[in-house]
Amino acid sequence: MPSIIDETVFGEPSRRLAVVYLCGALLLAGQQGYYVIIEGATPFYAGLLLSAGMALSGIAESLPKPRRRAAGVLRLTALVVLVSLLVILFVTPDLLTN
Template sequence: MPSIIDETVFREPSRGVGLVFLCGALLIAGQQAYYVILKGATLYYATLFIGAGMALSGIAESLPKSRRRASGALRLTAIAVLAGILVIGFVRPELLLV
């Protein structure tokens, strides 16, 4: 009997979802670069974490169907990065704001 983790994390990659995640990560990175470089704003680290998590998810979804294990590892890494935002937000929120 397969577990819910096997069904969700180690499922076959979906190219359409991967394209959405990669475009989202690119938009977030572009927005961050625009405000930091052109507007002189301070770097917002939470946005970098979200962009990295989306990029990892997009890469995981863009892999071929035969690479299910690598895709699952990238998905778990993306979950760990995004969960890291929550942990940092509760433990040391000033690290995300500066």
């Protein structure tokens, strides 16, 4: 009997989710680039970490179906990035906001 974690993390990738995650990552990175380059604002590192987590999830979902293990590793890496963002926000928020 497979566990829920095994089915969720190492399940078949979904192309629709890949498009959503990659477009979200691109929008966040573009917004960050606009404010830093055009407006001269300081970088908001939380947005960059969120964008990196979404990009990793999008790459994991865009892999072919036989590459379940690689997709699972990328999903776990994205989860680590996003959880570390939450930990940093609660422990030392000054690291992300300058």
